[in-house]
Amino acid sequence: MNKRFLQRNTAMASLAAASFLVAAQASAWTLxxxxxxxSGTTIHAIFLDRPGYAAAEKxxxxxxxxxxxTIKWDVVPYESTRQKEVLNFVSGGAQDIVLVDVVWIGEFASNKWLVPIKKFTDDPKLADPNLNLKGFFPILLDSFGTWDKVTYGLPFDNYSGLMFYNKCTLKQAGFDEPPKTWDDLLNVYAPKLTNASKNQYAFALQSRRGETQSADSFMRMLWPNGGSLLDAKFKSNLMSPQSQAGLEYRQKLMKYMPPGIVDYDHAEAVNALAQGQVAMITEWSAFYPTLTDPSKSKLGNCLGIATEPRGPAGLKPxxxxxxxxVNAKASAKKQAAAWLFxxxxxxxxxxxxxxxxGGVPARMAVYKDPAVEQKYPFVKPMVESWQGGVPDYRPRFPEWPAISEIIGExxxxxxxxxxxxxxxAQTxxxxxxxxxxxxxxxxxxKPLLK
Structure with a gap:
């Protein structure tokens, strides 16, 4: 018999055996x-008062x-969450599942407060063979769960900035679609959509002092204009023409926003659109359930959704x-139970x-279903934004919280x-x-880039 034939058949048999083994392992593992x-273990978590967490609770x-x-959770305002979690790390409080904002992961990982997921994925008793880390949108797994090439967490409450708008209000003003560029929003749409005497405004940019000011307002205007917070040498880039243009743009847009916009957090901006006070907002995709809830929104069929407008630098949502x-300071038993959840x-x-x-999963496969895209109109612009977004939209290094406070002020x-x-900007x-x-x-x- 031909030796090459025997080698090939032996290799095929080995491959088949290996495939059978993997399949058997996958079918054998159950939650x-x-x-x-x-069983009988209780693990503790911190949740926010947002749709993604209400979805998890269901x-x-x-x-x-x-x-x-058993899963127990405390619902904590976002502004207090990091402080509460850090206090728990330091004092040994009850916290087994750690909620990690994209800008906290550098701080939490550098302080060794998080367990690398490799501890669990290498354990065949705990690792679901169908975990499929490659099934997450890369930008989300890399940005939300990974620090210094080590993965610590899995994406859970996932956001992209989107344009939510009132189709009916725009149509009454003569527009069949939302503005595609920030320039059009300011110079074409905003004047026609603003009537201060009737308390009607074109736009609301959530800008309350704190992370909302620094991330949702300040940073949102830098990237589309080609600006950024830092240059390649970690020096301030805020005096560049592009960054200055973005911040000056925000000042010009303010006259088309409600008075007191610096006191608007997410809830106020979403409510302003939901109740018809403003025609457009750029907000997180996670607020779609709020804007489609008849008990919270008057929009009904008037709700429109698109990507954020493009700037001179393109689509930079x-x-x-x-x-x-998983909390590195939790007991081994609680760590395992937390990982399974x-x-x-x-x-x-x-x-x-x-x-x-009502949540927004980070899994690519679910959004490939045409029925999902048809049922949830935010999916298409959100996926487009994730595919072309800015991974370093906000710096993720441990010093960000301190810098965020400065920007907020x-x-x-x-x-x-x-x-x-x-x-x-100079200050x-x-x-x-x-x-x-x-x-x-x-x-x-310290290295300049992570």
Whole structure:
């Protein structure tokens, strides 16, 4: 018999055996059996008062029934979440599942507060063979769950900045579609959609002091204009012509926004559109359920959704969201139970139930279903935004919270006219570089890019 023929058949037999083994392992693993050693365990989490968490709450009883593991959560305002979690890390408080904002992961991982998921994915008793990390949108897994090439968390509450608008109001003003560029929004749409005497405004840009000011307002105007917070050497880039153009644009747009816009957080901006006070907002995709809830919104069939407008630098939408990770200071038993929940709630299997409950899953497969795209009109612009978004929309290094506070203060002063855009940008840049200098980014103690 031909030797090459024998070698080929031997290789094929080995491959078939290996495939059979993998298939057998996949069919053998069940959540119920994996969770059996942890039945009766209670694990604690922090949730936000947002649709994605309400969606998870609807599904949790299914997990508890299957596993015998109890999930308890505290609903905490976003502005207090990081502080509460850090306090728990330091004091040993009850926190097994860690909610990790995209801009907290550098701080949490660098302090060794999170368990790398490799600890669990390398354990055949805990790792679901169908986990499929490649099934997540790469920009989400990399941005929300990964730091310094190590994955700590899985994307859970996932956001892209989108344009939500009132189709009926735009049509009455003579527009059949939303503005495709920021320039058109300011110069063509806004004047026709604003009537201050009737408390009607074209646009609301959530800008409350804090992370909302720094990320949802300030940073949102930099990228589309070709600007950025930092240059390649981690020096301030706020005085570049592009960054200055973006911040000056925001000042011009303010006259078409409701008075007191610097006190608008997400809830106020969403409500202004929902109740007909403004015609357009750029907000996170996660607020779609709120805007389609008849008890909270008057929009009905008038709700329109598109990508954020394009700027001179193209489509550069806001990127935000969270991952769920395991607390490194929790007991081994609680760590395992927490991982099983995280793996389950972010799985491909649960992606559609999570979406139908009001969440926004990070799994690519669920959005390939034409029926899903038809049922949820935010899906198409959201996927387009994720495919062409800005991974470093906000810096993820540990110093971001301190820098965010500076931007929150001086960005607000800019909007109020207490300082000029130029002076405010110079102040932010100087204070920011002081923080980075102290942290060691300029003397080689820390790498410039992660």
């Amino acid at each position: 119920k059996e994996a969770a059996a050693p942890y 599904l949790i009883p299914q997990f508890e029934k299957e596993t015998g593991i 806001a990127l935000g969201g969270f991952s769920l990770a 995280i793996q389950w709630i972010t799985s491909e299997q649960m992606a559609k139930p999570y979406l139908e409950a 001086w960005g607000t002063k800019m909007m109020l006219g207490e300082v000029s855009v130029k002076d405010g 932010i840049g100087s204070k920011m570089e002081g923080i980075l200098q102290k942290a060691g980014y300029y003397d080689g103690k």
